[in-house]
Amino acid sequence: MRKALLLAVSAAALTLPAIAAAPPFDTPAPVAYLKDLSSGAILYAKDADRRIPPASMAKMMTTHLAFHLIKKGEIKLDQMCQVRPETWQQWHGPQAGSTMFLSPGEQVSVQNLLHGIVTLSGNDASVVLAECIAGTEPAFAALMNQEAKRLGMTNSNFGNSNGWPDEGVTYTTARDLARLAEATIEETPDLYKAFYQQESFTWGKTMGSGQAITQGNRNPLLGKVQGADGLKTGHTEEAGYGFTGSALQNGRRLVMVVAGLTSFNQRIDESVKFMNWGFRAWKGQPLLKRNEKIGTAQVQLGDESEVGLVAPRDIAVTLPAGLMTGNMRVKVVYNGPVKAPIQAGQHIADLVVETGDTQPQVMPLVAEKAVGEAGFFGRLWAGLTGLFA
Incomplete structure (x- = not known):
């Protein structure tokens, strides 16, 4: 059963806008999406669930999957991959x-291929890495789809590693791209930081003079928006100009997606404007400190009848900037009673914050401590009480 508890949080937390109207924003991008990862607030959504060709933004999944395998120890950054002549x-x-300007038969490390994908958007680097990891690109695409399913990207499919047009086999949505970016940032933060904010990368040599080739990162936010550190552009004739980006300012991290723009310069202008609006038109209001208890959840067949619910991190609510103070509505929602055993720190509930006409903000709550399974007599008693309830 889905349970909801209305909560009376501290007086300090209640000094928030009573009527929080979403600040106006307009963009010529046919598809646009902006999320505050610090609170879970969706700040803007325009056709965010429309299926779109991702173009090179598909390489975010190739990179994410490689990061995931590196974290698990299944591949290593210094592992060497050979460029097949056919590739x-x-x-x-x-x-x-x-292109990364790879050469046939060349041996290239996973680390350098990732730089070639993230910074240079190399189609060649994506396919070489896919073949190195899975043997063939179709086998790697199957892994991409498995990972998309794990992440809850319910409206995405990948037919190749680089987003090259494939007659509609590869598609995604702005919401799914933002979910992918969020997973990369939160699950592999060290690798994200190491690869995504590099401004340029040098690989390959020009024909004739043999001069080293240096290419710049196409991220339109780098150097233009404070705290910008990712992620990936995309462009094909079919998809238009798109971008999934992220930036961190004063503890707030935003992820944005725009797609279907008509030019390189329009993508720069709209991306910078969109991200700046997210930081300037909205503010973060602290709500809970890390490990602060906000309520309890009932436990089924446990050695205790309830467990405390705490914040896994500092939690803030995102609100329109410059509004007068008032009240807000806060509730805890969970599927309960929660069946034992429960691990300390296990995500078992959500904190839902509603403020005026903005979309509800949903943030995770975790178990304060471990709860074991009830013994024989405890289970017997629970069965009898359930029978006569």
Whole structure:
């Protein structure tokens, strides 16, 4: 049963806007989405569930999957991958789009291929890494789809590793792209930091003079928005110009997606404007400290009848900037009673905050401590009480 408890949080937490109207914003992007990861608030959504071709934004999944495998110890950054001549033949030259300028038969480390994917958007680097990890690109695409399912990207499918047009096999949505970005940032923060904010990368040599080739990161936010540190642009004739980006300012991290823009410069202008609006038109209001208890959840067949619910991190609510103070509505929601055993820190409930006409903000709550299973007599008693309830 889905249970909801209205909570009377501290007086300090209640000094918030009573009527929180969403600040106005407009963009020519046909698809746009902006989320505050610090609170879970959706600040803007425009056709966010429309299926779109991701173009090179699909490489975010290739990178995320590689990060995930590195974290699990299944591949290593210094592992060497060979550029198959057949792969080079397909993915070099003007007809192959963005390239890392790999050479046939070349041995390249996973680390350098990731730089080639993230910073240079190399189609060749994506396919070489996919083949190195899974043997073939189709096998790697199957892994991409498994990971998308794990992340809850319910409206996405990947047919290749680099987002190259494939007659509609590869598709996603702005909401799913933001979920992918969020997972990369939160699950592999060290790798995210190491790769996504690099401004340029040098690989390959020019024909003739043999001069080293340095290419810049296409991220339109880098150097233009404070705290910008990711993620990935995309462009094909079919998809238009798109971008999934993130920035961190004063403890607030935002993730944005725009898609379907008409030019390189429009993508820069709209991305910067969108992210700046997210930081300037909205503010974060502290709500709970890490490990602060806010309520309890009933426990089924446990050695205790209830367990405390605490914040797994500092939690803030996101509100329109510059409003007068008032009240808000806070509730805890969980599927209960929660069946034992329960681990300390296990996500078992959500804190839902409603403020005026903005969308509800949902933040995780975890178990304050472990709760074991009830013994024989405890289970017997629970069965009898349930029978006569």
